[in-house]
Amino acid sequence: MATGDRADFNGILLYTKDYRERDLLVKFLTREFGKKMFLVRGAKRPKFKMRAAILPFTYGLYGGDIQSNGLSYIINDKRLDHFQAMAEDIAKNAYATYIMSLIDLAFQDGEPIPAWYDKLLVGLNLINEGFDAEIIANIFEIQLLKPFGVAPNWVDCAICHRRDLPFDYSETYGGLLCQNHWDKDPYRLHLDPRTIYYLRLFSVVDLSKLTHIKVNDTTKKTLRQVIDQIYVRSVGVTPKSKRFIDQLGKFKI
Structure with missing residues (x-):
């Protein structure tokens, strides 16, 4: 040796x-x-x-x-x-594995990332304790976009930087567009305000301070669709564990 x-x-x-x-x-x-x-x-x-x-x-x-x-x-x-509860629950197991796969893909081996170690440990504890594993995974997906080289602007309008008008998401402009500039991108995603709210929240939320979170099924479905679209079109990675999660969803586990 x-x-x-x-x-x-x-x-x-x-x-x-x-x-x-x-x-x-x-x-x-x-x-x-x-x-x-x-x-x-x-x-x-x-x-x-x-x-x-x-x-x-x-x-x-x-x-x-x-x-x-x-x-x-x-x-x-x-x-x-x-993480005993995680090991015994197929859905918790799947989402935790997916989160760890994304982190493995996002960073080079041997690159010290202590903040992400701490974040992963907190996130896995939350899943193990019964927090919504799908939402915890969504938070990691959004916050990992920057390490993947994709950094959407979740703060303000990409054109005028206003924050006081309704937003939509534009892949063309790499972030939010306010209502005054929706005409600039005919292919904007036409997201509802609640979905935009959670995307913005997920980009900044501190998992160590998370005490509760509840998202209705309709919004969760929309979040899944838009995050999948961003990952397919802008990131270009799909871990095997994600495909397993998609299969679980078909059986409503």
């Missing part, structure tokens, strides 16, 4: 992947080092001692051999927690 820097790290397990006959690759979002892939030797053996440390939806404090390039190695676990 190549020797890197021995260090403790706070990690949220993103996913595991088979590697050779008895080993696993385990990807963590760490608070200290960003996203890192770890090789865990012997992880598929029946008596592997650190099995609890690499279960899905696990997070905690680990000790590891951190490589600047290539695979890192987990040495031990020091404090573990587990």
Whole structure:
């Protein structure tokens, strides 16, 4: 095993992947080092001692051999927690997996992003505690647009910067248009005021201060449609976990 820097790290397990006959690759979002892939030797053996440390939806404090390039190695676990309710609920599981997939796609491996580690930990806790998983996912989708290189203007009119008139969303202008300039984009999305309100709210809401949120089904459906459209046309990524969520929606789970 190549020797890197021995260090403790706070990690949220993103996913595991088979590697050779008895080993696993385990990807963590760490608070200290960003996203890192770890090789865990012997992880598929029946008596592997650190099995609890690499279960899905696990997070905690680990000790590891951190490589600047290539695979890192987990040495031990020091404090573990587990999102039990999330692991047992197929819908919570799906939305949490989708959020983690988006974060994995939005940032380079090895790029320290402690604020996003903290945000993910709060978001997963909210889902685990029973907050609407779909809305928590919407918040992450909107706030991740900037890291993806798409930064809609949710603040004011893209043309005149007024804030006191009804808004609509324009893909052409990359954000909001006030009522005085709707004629500038015949392909604006024709969104209702409530949907615009939530899109603007989601762009700035602090998840750590969220105490309750309730969105009616009609607005949730519109939010889903417009966010999907922005991701398809402007971001261009669709994780496999998103396709699974779409399938869940068809069965109303």
